[in-house]
Amino acid sequence: MRTVDATLEPNAIAPVMNPNRVFLSPPHLSGLEEQYVANAFATNWITPLGPHVDEFEKEFAAAIGAEHAVALSSGTAAVHLALLLAGVGPGDEVLVSTLTFVASVNPILYLGATPVFIDSDRASWNMDPALLEEALDVRARRGRLPRAVVVVHLYGQSADLDAIAAVCARYGVALIEDAAEALGATYRGRAPGTTGITGVFSFNGNKIITTGGGGMLVSADRSLIAHARKLATQARDPAPHYEHSEMGFNYRLSNVLAAIGRGQLRVLSERVAARRRNFAFYSAALGDMPGIEFMPEAPWGTHARWLTTLTIDPDEFGADTETVRLALEAEGIEARPVWKPMHLQPLYAHAPVVGGAIANDLFARGLCIPSGSNLTEIDRERVAAVVRRTSTRGGSRHAIAGDRT
Numbered sequence: 001m002r003t004v005d006a007t008l009e010p011n012a013i014a015p016v017m018n019p020n021r022v023f024l025s026p027p028h029l030s031g032l033e034e035q036y037v038a039n040a041f042a043t044n045w046i047t048p049l050g051p052h053v054d055e056f057e058k059e060f061a062a063a064i065g066a067e068h069a070v071a072l073s074s075g076t077a078a079v080h081l082a083l084l085l086a087g088v089g090p091g092d093e094v095l096v097s098t099l100t101f102v103a104s105v106n107p108i109l110y111l112g113a114t115p116v117f118i119d120s121d122r123a124s125w126n127m128d129p130a131l132l133e134e135a136l137d138v139r140a141r142r143g144r145l146p147r148a149v150v151v152v153h154l155y156g157q158s159a160d161l162d163a164i165a166a167v168c169a170r171y172g173v174a175l176i177e178d179a180a181e182a183l184g185a186t187y188r189g190r191a192p193g194t195t196g197i198t199g200v201f202s203f204n205g206n207k208i209i210t211t212g213g214g215g216m217l218v219s220a221d222r223s224l225i226a227h228a229r230k231l232a233t234q235a236r237d238p239a240p241h242y243e244h245s246e247m248g249f250n251y252r253l254s255n256v257l258a259a260i261g262r263g264q265l266r267v268l269s270e271r272v273a274a275r276r277r278n279f280a281f282y283s284a285a286l287g288d289m290p291g292i293e294f295m296p297e298a299p300w301g302t303h304a305r306w307l308t309t310l311t312i313d314p315d316e317f318g319a320d321t322e323t324v325r326l327a328l329e330a331e332g333i334e335a336r337p338v339w340k341p342m343h344l345q346p347l348y349a350h351a352p353v354v355g356g357a358i359a360n361d362l363f364a365r366g367l368c369i370p371s372g373s374n375l376t377e378i379d380r381e382r383v384a385a386v387v388r389r390t391s392t393r394g395g396s397r398h399a400i401a402g403d404r405t
């Protein structure tokens, strides 16, 4: 038998990364994670389930003011279970924000249901409550209501939850909140994700806090979360042998990843503050440029500014969004277009859409710029300098520090 050398050369395991590249939203460790992970190793809890999972759930619920929480392998898994628990099945319709990441929508297909896309409003870039009402009204008249509504809290900002929850309540339709991008945001003092029957969070590597991949489903309904926990663990019935009376999934978060999450959760408010500082910097550095508008902060709460996003009017700015993105890319700076609306995706070309012009415009002119909580002052200045000099209108009016071209 060959023995394994336990001390690998660092070069043998280190991935190659460009140290000068500025990423859109990279992970940002606090240093606390390693203590929790070391504990998981020391106690041999290298398992799905374990004490860190239990504690992470409790601490997460407490942090956002949710009653109950179950830690899952991804935010997508949380959306899937939320829909299942709302009773979504083959032939049902589910109303969902069109301006979102595909993970909000694919689980609707997993269940054989049909998404119906709802456009955004200008004030928040999130689901327009008036269009939601219109869609529900039409369906109520036809005598066939959708099984659920999935509202997405985009880029760190809550949708108009009171208005959306009131419309859902009036028609008796279940509200699911996809708060994957909005951990740390507020809506009239509450956390997005705690108003609907269930709320979904993600700890993917690019989110406000990360476990390197993971998710959370929260609810005020204890039995709903207990059922989610069972479904996520292959739906084992209580018995000494393996007994199954319904179809389950392998969707639990591992104990090692939950340990990372506990370390991340302790610095959540600092992470949100840092992202908001990025936004404040960019809006001061670029807010005077003709044709640039930032995603507004709606009057009902605090925008966590997961990503700083802006729109560019090509006529006023003198260059379009893609030109700016390519200019940033040429400097090793990662920027991305705003989410391509789901109703424009080939996968969903046949799904109904209510409105769509606002999401289309935000996609055509919108750009997400580097927003990590570990972004340095120098990097932010580099980003702003490239954007400024790409403009052919008035870009040099106020040269800022870092723009030495």
Ligand SMILES: *Cc1c(COP(=O)(O)O)cnc(C)c1O
Pocket (backbone or CB within 6 Å): 074, 075, 076, 077, 100, 101, 103, 104, 152, 178, 180, 181, 201, 202, 203, 204, 214, 215
């Ligand atoms: C990230 C994200 C999710 C879930 O993503 P996972 O990578 O599966 O954790 C869901 N919805 C939105 C809007 C997201 O941005």
